[in-house]
Amino acid sequence: MRTEPDSTRPQALPPVSRNIPAWLVLAPLLYMLFLGGYFVVRFEGRWAEVDTTLFTSAIRNIMQSGHLVPASGEVYPGGYGYQSISFFLVRMTGLEVRQLQQLIYPLLASLVVLPAWLLYREVSGSARGATISAMLLFTQPEFLFVIIRGSHEKFTRTYMLLCLFLLFRSFKLRDTSRLFGLHVGLFYLLAFAFASTNNAMAVSFFVSIGTAMGMRWVQEKVWWLRTRLARWMRKTPPPDLGPLFSPDVQRLFYITLICIGLTYVVLLYIYPYGLSNVSFFTRLGQESVSVVTEGTTTKVNPYSYVKTSWTSLPFYLLVSSSNWILLGGAALIWLWKGVRWFWKGDTLQTESEWLPWLLFASLGVQAVGSVVADMGGGVGNIQVRLFPSISIMSVMLVGPALTRWRPVRLFRPVRLALTAAIALMAVMAGLKVTNEPMLSNKWMFYHQDEVTALEWCDTHLHYAHIWTEFDERLWVAFGMTQGESRRENRYLMNFLRPERVRNVLITDITRLRSSRMKIPLPLPPDSFRVYDNGEAQLYHLRPRTRHQQ
């Protein structure tokens, strides 16, 4: 079914100024290089966080065992793609896994700009729109953090962006069989890679396409009803109903079907270990159902970490403001387009118009579901995991709109303000993505002396429980630098000292954090100091019974 021409489309526009230097289209890429460099330099390469450490362990495990699913040790259930590529890079370059994760990948994240630029060029129809959209996307801290750190998302987001690019482009190539086939084939290849790297995220993406399919079908039928009603009122012949499933709907249906099938193949035959992730969806559904039907919610607020993770809420809102501005803007544009389409009868002409609108809506459905599931408390902060996808879709709405927007009056002040906003967003992104210690309580950095102390613990203690920090900071530092304990020691984290712990590691940075978060050090004052390297001390609790050493 062909859509009707949009009578409200603007007329031919004046040509663009030719004074724009071409290299500026690379601005987002260069910015990402700077940002990646900043990420590394900020902590002199000594940073660690949970997912990065887990993937580091998983990569090392594969390298040591030679198996995709080693018999023991860390195995990532989401997929194997990231580990495989990293394994390849390590072997090719001779780097250590830690170096790849901490030093190289943050810089390599800049390559994500390329597929993003291509996608947004398809959506916006112009190189300028692509550049502006890319700038919007790559100043989103939630998006930046997940692609810069050492986890699968620098690849999975690339796959997602490329899939979207090929999808959009293939709609335009329906009349050119060879190119169409090439794009479709590449799309499924990337979908397969996506499912192999993280099956949960891939399924979310495929489901969003499927949801968009359903919405498109509804959209077409509703439009037909509306048009029929309008014509009935004007007493003109009704519009042709057309086929039950339009080519657009059919296309999306096939895509969903085949992509789900590819995921099945991956889960059932290639990487059955990933089946344990299936329970994630089951629990997600159960939690959501219980919240809706029984009203059972967790007493723990899954978003309470925001308050404790930052020195103050205003700081948090400031550094994450670009997220909210983008999301708010996208929601407004979505509503506005929906009103135009439904109320005023404008049609969303091209797939560049209706597909982003539908994808944003389908992800919105998932976001609402994730909030409901988070209220159930069992799964975790799923909404945070969805945010990068939502950012990508939001930019598809906001970017082109921003590119086309030209206020007649106050153009220069607006231009100045927007430029300042972009600059501010760029700075805030840099602060948030590194969890800037001056503003954040969630510190990612560690000192070499702390690692030395942990090495000493692991060499001299056996089956010991060692308190390291108020959170996972030193535990992940150990995992990143040393891997797993060689002597069955456990490195624990908590605000209080658990009963089983008789060894406490205190470092100068721990003291700083104690002071920052106003939490006392969990150290009995009469403990023995058994190790001290100036920066870090290990204390052993004084024995009080004959069973203690």
Place this chain on the structure above:
Amino acid sequence: MRSQILPAVLLAVTVFLLVYGVDLMNERRRAAEQAPPPPLPTGTDVPQPDPTHSLEVYNPVTFMIERFLVPASETGLEEDFVSPVWITIIPRGRPLATDLTPLDLRERWWEIGNTTTDVYLFAPGTPENVRLILEFVPLVGDQTEARIYVSAGETGLFGTRTVEYSFAGHRFRVLSNRGFPYIRVYPKDGWWVNQQGQTNYNLRVLIDGALPPGGYPYEKQLVDGTVDWEVRVGSIEPGSPSWQTTLIQYDPSPTRAYARFGASTRMPESSPPFRVSDPFMPSFPYLDLSLGSLEIQKKSSERLYKRLRELGAGINLWEKNPSPFYYDMAWQQLQLKGFVGIQTAGSYYYNSYLLPPIISFESPYAFYNFAPDVRTNPDRRQVHLLVRAEYAPLEDSFAHQTHKDRSNLRYAWKTEEEDLWRYNIKMAGSYRYTEEIQIGNISLIGVPPSTYPQWVISKRWPVITFIESVNGTSGSEGIYYYDAQTPQSLPWLDGYQDEVPLYFEVPDLEPGTGLSTTSRSNVSLVVDYRGEYSASYFRKPELYFSPLDQRLHLLHADGGLWYVAGGEKLGDHRILRMHNLRKDAYIDGWTLEYVPAQSPPEGVDIEEWSPRAWPGEIEQALYAFDNYLLYSGAEGTELRQVSDYEPARFTITPPTDAATWNEFRQRLRPFRGRESDPTALREWMDQFDGTTLISSTAPLSTVQATKTGFHFELALPPGFRSYGACQQPGVEPGTYLVFVDDAGGCRFEPAAIPSPQVSVLPATLTRLEPGFIYVRVVNEHSGDLIGVRVVLQPITPGGKESRTLYHTVDLQADDDITVGFQWPPPAIEVEALEAGPWSFIGRAVNRQGLILSSSEPVEIMVTPIPAGNPIDIIRRSLALMTPVLMVLVIGAGTSLMAFAFWQQWSATGPEPALPDAARFDRDGDQNNAN
């Protein structure tokens, strides 16, 4: 049209695949979660049948035998008790004799068929109810194989369903389980019984499926043609098995905690001559169809039960071993009873979660009989000493929180009554086995049976309990209660806990008569059980005999408790608590206490709850310090000086062999029947003549032992008497502290309200940094202060009272102690931990909440911690030159973005959008109006 149908069809296919795929995913997920089973030690090659033997079926014969017949006249029931068994003999390869009489069939049916080629069907009750099929198959090399077929019901228990079979084409086939036999038995040298009538106990048994009777936890082991277990039996002489090993071959759940290996043997020095039940089928003497424990029949009629026993029905371990393949017709299950016997005299076995040579769990478990004629008298089946280890070496991933070897021992023995356990010692520690033991075909690391008791008693155990079952306990496994190692005591044993587990001093009080009724038996005592403990023992176990109560006690016990029968109201309890006030080797105090009834806390299931032996109202008390006995009861108080009291009449170690066991009994025998009544402590004292030093009609309170003697608080009403060294002229009626020292001195001091001196010592504190604040308490008074709370009241710099901290201490007369309070205190609100001048007030508060004394406020400056400012954070988080680089980098990036945006979002109008239908050139590039 086609374009409409196709999506609908594909949708239907998708839905189908989704549903099917979910099932497949679940199955694969389960499979994916299981690691491949580890390689197992023995091969499972199965000998092959001899094809030269004809297995053509000839004329089967079916008949009924009355397995156990008890006329109604003997039982008083309305009908005769009959347990008929229908037997079908299927001859193969040749026909049966045609002149068989019913008597032949009833009396010697097993001689009619052979044990080489024939098949036997056993159907309890009715002929159709075939529950067990025994098939003999000739093998290559003149060997033979016995195959047992049983079928499992829905519960997974074997024998609960009929076995299907067919005779199609003169061939006998079992249809159940696709024809796979459940059990195969291979005798060495190919015979079952020799000409002397001796049974061949050199066997190899292969089990395809879960160990009998089946079900949990082996429910994943199926009868599917794969051998799941191999059992080996060996004997030194015919007719008497010496050892048996059981080894898992297929482990479907490698991460589940269940037994994977068993090994048992008969200890030569402690085993009576082998005796097993009369065989049901003498030509294949390993099989029996009988009635199990007879509990059903016992409930029906005691007379029936006794008569059946006389007929040899049921299982009575104290008479004979049951047959190894035991079909219980009452419960309809096939059970594997073990060839060498279990839990009778001479039994020594391992029951391990791990595979050898490293073993775990119930390993070893040994049963000793010390009768001099045990080796020749087949009736000597009772056990005199049992030693059970619950062993978890470091390698045992199934054990609870293991990071060291754990050995938890139950050591129980009897004295005069052969069927009643009398004493039990439980020991917990960390001793690893080191000796190589050979049991049959398996070598493992354990403790040899001949030295096992000595091994246990020679070790210094960190935690120990001693239990006496006052009236004796029946059963085959000793006494379950009052364990040394429990989940509650593990943190203490591992050094993670500073306080002694409460259940040692305050155990649960379970109802019952000796056998546990709840899952908390390991922290409980039942009526007529007496338990003593030491939570930091580190000694070899040793006992002593007290002349006061005429009972054995644990040397160096910390205390104990006897759950005495009685109590005035239902649910009330009376206990006799034992004290070791002087912390030496002997119990020196007994208090008979009345513990009122208790209710379970809200939300706790009453079935899983028991009341606890909290301190109750003292009805009677008796203390023994050197030459002094001090009694208090309803009739008053007496202090008596005696000359012939020794805390221990003799010391003795638990028995380890026949000689020490006999000596043990000999030492105790003179005192049997003369044990003191736990509710009559006055009589205990009256066993000793002496001089009364004090006599008062009032009860005493607060008895304390000191380094030089003891003291107690006593009200002296008008008419009290004091004699000898305690005669104090001029002592008026009133409440006094009476001090008695070892040298014989005795003095009275008026008991006044104590008022200790309390002061807070100066300290240096830093906010959030660990430190101590000390409070000094001096008890200048001559009285004791038991259970005094030393309280520290912090006052913030703003003058607000913060949360009080306290420690409970016992102060003796003239004590001068310092109590340390941790700073910052745990769990205090962080907002309250401000820096500045704090004030601290110390107080002493008695048990009733009365403030005895209070110190002057002491000001202590809590200095702020000089950290947390941004410069410090920057300095810590990066090197000196890096801030410059940071600014440059982030500044460059930001500037670039700003400049790029400024240029891109230009003033000359928007860039035209691309047309809908893109035109592409030959290279596929999009035409762009730009």
